[in-house]
Amino acid sequence: MIDNKYQLIEKIGLGGSSLVYKATDIDGNDYAIKILRKDKEYNNRQGAQMICKEHQILSELHGHSNLIQSYEVNPNGVLEVDGRSEECIYQVTELATNGSLSNIVRNTGPLEEELARFFITQILYAVLHLHSKEYAHLDIKLENIFLDEYFNIKLGDLGSSAHVGSNDGFFDHRRGTPLYMAPEVKSLEPGEEYDAFSSDMYSLGITLFVMLTGEFPTPSDLGHSFETKESDEMEDCTSAPKLDQQKIKRFSHLSSEVIELIQEMTEENDVGxxxxxxxxxxxxxxxxxxxxxxxxxxxxxxxxxxxxxxxCQRHSFKGIF
Structure with a gap:
């Protein structure tokens, strides 16, 4: 029990330095609660700042149907554990009943193109809302894309986000997850800045690629060297290495339009x-x-x-649903 208001039901995730639980309030409403216990070593100042900042950002965004909603944050909460009272920091958010898109793709395989297009459209509208309010997400990835009870998209984990409007969209800190990170962010040196909105587009391009293939791209995958079902008569491109036969087979089901879009989104030069x-x-x-x-x-x-x-039942695993 937290603050005599929320009953913890089960652990559903681990977010950086915090634990995430499904919980119910005294009226029976379900929530997700992100908790940092002050007596545990995984508690740190940065984690507390991220929780409080995420709540502040989501409050300033005034709600969007494709963004996780944050209802409350308390830096001075009390968690009842085995009859003991422990100090904690917690955030109460909307519960994404069907977990993360990462869990679905990782365990059941890539999405058909129309389904991926349906989901990426919802993600784009969430990011458009963020960018219109001069915020960059800075950690877009499948693990931060959640699904509600009807499998609508809910973009979450805005703890790494930053307001970049006062600096024309530029930012000077490396944030994000390496596998999804734009090259200019990976190579950032002290005193340098990068276009935060453009870096979000790169991460979103990687996200789309993984949704469609179930794999992370290699450098050659992001070059102009794809072979698709529409490309039998394409001109030979001697300036870029061709994919090997295994890769040609892997991408043969994708349309040329989506491959071209992914290549544009993951352009090495952020200006492009x-x-x-x-x-x-x-x-x-x-x-x-x-x-x-x-x-x-x-x-x-x-x-x-x-x-x-x-x-999960066959192997006696606890799922996230």
Whole structure:
């Protein structure tokens, strides 16, 4: 129990220096609660600052249907553990009932292109809202993309985010996760700055790639060397190495439009990357969806979730659902 208001039900995640629990309040409403215990070594000043900052940012954004909502933060909370009272810092957020998109893709395989397009559109609108308020996320990745009870997208973990409007969108601290990090962020030197909005686009490009392939790209994957089902008659590009036969087979199911978009989003030179509105207006995202895309997405994701639940039960693992 926390502050005699929230009953902890089960641990559902580990976020940096914090533990995340499913919890209910006295009225039976479900939440996710991120907790840092002050008596534990994983508690640190940076973790506390990130929790408080995330709540502040989400409060300033005034809500968006594709952003996790934050309801409360208390830097002086009291956690009841085995009859003892422990000081803690906690944040109460919306509960993403169906876990993270990372869990789905990692355990059930990549998404079909239309489904990935349906989800990436929702992510883009969340990022567009962030950027319109002059915030950069700075840690976009599958692990920070969550799913509500209807499998709608909820972008979360804004603890690394920064307000960059006063500096024309530029930022001078390295933040993010290396596998998703733009090259200019990885190579950042003291005194240097980078375009934070553009770095978000790079991370989003990597996210889209993983959604579609279930793998992280190699440097050659991000070059102009893809082979697709529409590219049998493409001109030979001698300036870029060709993918080997295994990679050609791996990408053969992807359309040329999405591959071109990923290459643009992960352009090594940040000046050449499209921004959110450009991506939304791209040829790939302008394709019409199937009339029943919402129902189709729900059925597909529900089937994947049920498969995971069966696997967890078969192997006596505790799932996240």
């Amino acid at each position: 990357r499209p921004q959110v509105q450009d991506i939304l207006e791209s040829e790939w995202l302008q394709k019409p969806f199937s009339e029943d895309i919402c129902e189709m997405a729900f059925q597909e994701m529900e089937a994947r979730k049920n498969f995971l639940l069966e696997e």
